[in-house]
Amino acid sequence: MHAPAFGPLLWVAIAAAMAMAAPRARAQERPVVCGGGTSATAMPFSEAAPRTSACAEPAPTRVRWADVGLSLAVLALGGGGIAYVRANERRRRERELPATRIDVVPYATGAALGVLVTVSLAVFAQPLGISGGVQNLAGSVGLAITPDNRYWGHAIPVGATWSAWVVVGVLAGALAAAVSAGSFSLRAVPEGEWVPWRRWAAAFVAATIIELGAAIAGGCTSGLALSGGVVLAPGAFVFMAAMFAAGVPTAFWLDRPAADRVRLDGRRGA
Amino acid sequence: MSVALPLALGFLFGWLLERAGLTRRDRVVGAFRFTDLAMLKFLGAALVVGAVGLQALRSLGFVAALPVVPTNLAADAIGGALLGMAMAAAGFCPGTIVAGAGTGRLDYLIPGGLGLLAGALIFGWTAPSFMPALARAGALGPATIPRLFGVSGWLVVVLLTEVALIAGYAAERHAGRRRGASRAHVPAAGARSPSRPVAPTAARSRS
Numbered sequence: 184m185h186a187p188a189f190g191p192l193l194w195v196a197i198a199a200a201m202a203m204a205a206p207r208a209r210a211q212e213r214p215v216v217c218g219g220g221t222s223a224t225a226m227p228f229s230e231a232a233p234r235t236s237a238c239a240e241p242a243p244t245r246v247r248w249a250d251v252g253l254s255l256a257v258l259a260l261g262g263g264g265i266a267y268v269r270a271n272e273r274r275r276r277e278r279e280l281p282a283t284r285i286d287v288v289p290y291a292t293g294a295a296l297g298v299l300v301t302v303s304l305a306v307f308a309q310p311l312g313i314s315g316g317v318q319n320l321a322g323s324v325g326l327a328i329t330p331d332n333r334y335w336g337h338a339i340p341v342g343a344t345w346s347a348w349v350v351v352g353v354l355a356g357a358l359a360a361a362v363s364a365g366s367f368s369l370r371a372v373p374e375g376e377w378v379p380w381r382r383w384a385a386a387f388v389a390a391t392i393i394e395l396g397a398a399i400a401g402g403c404t405s406g407l408a409l410s411g412g413v414v415l416a417p418g419a420f421v422f423m424a425a426m427f428a429a430g431v432p433t434a435f436w437l438d439r440p441a442a443d444r445v446r447l448d449g450r451r452g453a
Numbered sequence: 454m455s456v457a458l459p460l461a462l463g464f465l466f467g468w469l470l471e472r473a474g475l476t477r478r479d480r481v482v483g484a485f486r487f488t489d490l491a492m493l494k495f496l497g498a499a500l501v502v503g504a505v506g507l508q509a510l511r512s513l514g515f516v517a518a519l520p521v522v523p524t525n526l527a528a529d530a531i532g533g534a535l536l537g538m539a540m541a542a543a544g545f546c547p548g549t550i551v552a553g554a555g556t557g558r559l560d561y562l563i564p565g566g567l568g569l570l571a572g573a574l575i576f577g578w579t580a581p582s583f584m585p586a587l588a589r590a591g592a593l594g595p596a597t598i599p600r601l602f603g604v605s606g607w608l609v610v611v612l613l614t615e616v617a618l619i620a621g622y623a624a625e626r627h628a629g630r631r632r633g634a635s636r637a638h639v640p641a642a643g644a645r646s647p648s649r650p651v652a653p654t655a656a657r658s659r660s
Contacts, residue, residue, distance in 0.1 A: 247603060247604070249602055249603050249604045250604050250605050250608060253604045253605070253608040253609070253612065254608060256612065257608055257611050257612050257615065260612065260615045260616070260619070261615050264615060264618065264619040264622075267619065267622075268619075268622055271622075271626055275626075283625050283626065283628065285625050286491075288472070288473065288474075288491075289473055289474075289490075289491040289492075289494035289495045289498070290494055290495075290498045290621075291498075292469045292472050292473040292495060292498075293473065293494060293495035293496065293497065293498025293499040293502070294498045294499070294502045295465075295469055296466065296469050296495070296498075296499040296502075296503075297498060297499040297500065297501065297502025297503035297504075297506065298502060298503075298506065299462065299465055299466060299469070300499065300503045301502070301503050301506040301507055301510070302462070303462055304503075304507060304519055304520060305506075305507060305510050305515070305516045305519065307458065307459075307462075308518070308519070308520050309459070309520065310520060310522065311462065311466060313546075313547040313548045313550075313551055314547045314569075314573075317547060317569045317570070317573050318573045318576070318577070320570075320573075321569075321570050321573030321574055321577065322573075322577060324570065324574065325573075325574050325577045325578070329578065332577060332578065333581050334576075334577045334578075334580050334581055335577050338580070343456075345459045346459070348456055348459035348460050348463065349459045349460075349462055349463035349466070350463060350551055351460060351463060352459060352460040352461065352462060352463020352464040352465075352466065352467060353463045353464070353466050353467035353470070353548060353551045353552050353555070354463075354467060354551050354552070354554060354555040355460070355463070355464050355467065355555065356463060356464035356465060356466060356467025356468040356469075356470075356471070356552070356555070357467035357468065357470060357471040357476060357551070357552035357553070357554075357555030357556050358467075358555035358556065359464070359467075359468060360467065360468040360471035360472055360556075361471055361476075361555065361556035361557065364471075364472075366556065367556055367557050368557050369557045369559060370557060370558055370559060370560075371559045371560060372560055373477070373478035373479065373544065373558070373560065374477065374478070374479060375479070379560075382560055383560055383563070383564040384564070385542065385543060386543050386545075386560045386561070386564040386565050386568065387564035387565070387567060387568040387571070388539075388568065389539040389540075389542050389543030389545075389568065390539070390543070390545070390550060390564065390565045390566070390567070390568025390569050390571075390572065391568040391569075391571045391572040391575070392535050392536070392538070392539035392572065393535075393536050393539045393540060393543075393545075393546060393547060393550075393568070393569070393572065394547065394568065394569045394570075394571075394572025394573050394576070395535060395572040395575060395576055396531075396532040396533065396534070396535030396536035396537075396539065397532060397536055397547055397572075398532070398572065398573060398576035398580070399528050399531055399532035399535065399576070399584070399587070400528055400529045400531070400532025400533055400536065401522060401523065401525065401528065401529070401532070402522055403536065403546055403547040403548065404496075404536070404540075404546040404547070404548060405466070405546075405547075405548045406522075407522055407529070408496070409496065409499055409500065409503070410520075410522060411521070411522035411524075412500045412503075412504070413499075413500060413503030413504045413506075413507055414504075414507060414519050414520075414521050414522075414597055415504065415597045415598045415599060415606065415609055415610070415613075416521050416522045416523075416524055416595070416596065416597055416598075417524050417526075417593065417596055417597070417598050417601060418522055418523070418524030418525065418526070418529040418593070418596075419522065419529075420598075421524070421526055421529045421530055421533065422529045422530070422532065422533035423533065424530075424533070425529065425530040425531075425532075425533030425534045425537060426533040426534070426536055426537030426540070427485070427537060428534065428537070429533070429534035429535070429537040429538040429541075430485040430537035430538060430540055430541035431485050431486075431487075431541070433485070433537070433538045433541040433542055434482055434485035434486045434541040434542075435485075435486060437541075437542060438486060447542070448542050448543065
């Protein structure tokens with residue numbers, strides 16, 4: 184696949200936008216029933232939220248100016264995108280630069296994940312998440328230590344829930360993929376120069392913060408950002424923005440030129 | 454509850470995470486330094502395909518109800534910031550900890566797995582004291598952007614697709630230019646700075 188293929192794709196997107204902006208298409212749209220369903224990753228503390236106000240919205244019958252404005256934005260962005268792509272491609276031809284070879288693996292695997300999350304949500308009404316299943320499994324441990332806890336068993340289910348089995352499946356799937364590719368091997372640290380005990384300590388602290396953050400937000404990269412993003416939940420996009428707003432400075436700070444010889448995350452510097 | 458279905462979904466998910474290379478620490482950290490955009494391409498492609506697919510299923514009447522994650526703006530922002538910070542430092546997220554453990558990475562399996570357990574335990578023990586108040590701040594319930602702003606879902610989906618396509622194009626162009634600049638015989642390749650910061654904007658607009 185060469186880069187110019189993006190141009191026609193943009194045209195398709197614009198054509199779809201114009202077709203879908205037609206009032207007929209809107210009238211067919213069904214009202215979406217709200218509620219987190221039986222999902223284990225749904226935020227258990229959201230009872231305070233006004234659930235009904237966002238759901239009981241009557242079907243629109245007249246021109247909605249928000250739609251018109253958004254249609255214009257779609258067309259402007261699409262037109263701008265096409266102009267950008269064409270100008271870029273022309274410049275590339277003039278300079279006789281070699282055509283870009285695209286590594287399609289990230290896109291192909293990502294698209295397959297998109298199909299997977301569609302099936303998970305549409306057929307099974309379950310978000311495709313990890314952190315929720317971890318919470319269900321941890322709940323069994325937590326209840327064994329503190330049986331009178333008001334969170335496990337009340338706000339979220341515990342034990343071998345749907346999400347917990349997804350976690351087991353992910354482990355098995357990655358194992359199968361690694362074995363079939365011949366890349367499976369027991370390794371104590373990632374690629375590169377590491378101080379093992381420091382990497383392990385950093386990994387433990389980081390994983391603790393990650394699960395804590397995921398539990399506060401109500402899902403992790405897959406359960407909230409992806410499973411929420413595909414249904415256009417605003418929380419998913421707020422979550423992703425916050426994730427990068429905090430992650431980008433962290434990554435650059437850890438990798439700063441003046442870093443110690445052994446960094447905070449256990450990697451050996453130059 | 455059937456066990457086979459979630460197991461199969463998880464199996465495919467884990468397979469894809471490993472195939473996309475997201476069980477490698479460098480790849481996840483690279484996404485936050487914009488040196489390796491594979492994770493952003495992976496997430497962006499999944500978001501677009503899933504959003505278009507679900508919107509199509511809804512429009513065609515195949516799906517009446519979808520589980521929508523409730524939005525709690527304050528909790529989402531705080532949780533996302535905590536997760537993003539730790540993810541950029543360690544190079545994994547909950548999904549890739551589990552997948553990485555499956556590929557034989559002991560630092561994912563043992564400290565990573567114990568950390569997940571510890572985090573979930575700490576949350577379970579402390580949540581009743583702070584979570585109700587935090588979840589009330591900016592709580593929108595199971596909202597979606599189209600319902601929140603009263604716009605057509607298709608327009609939002611197409612807008613998302615356009616942003617992703619343009620970002621993807623910019624990312625591939627940038628990569629091509631960098632490769633082109635490294636070849637000495639290509640004329641005029643040095644005329645353009647190879648480190649033009651295209652990737653950060655591309656990556657940010659995706660998220």
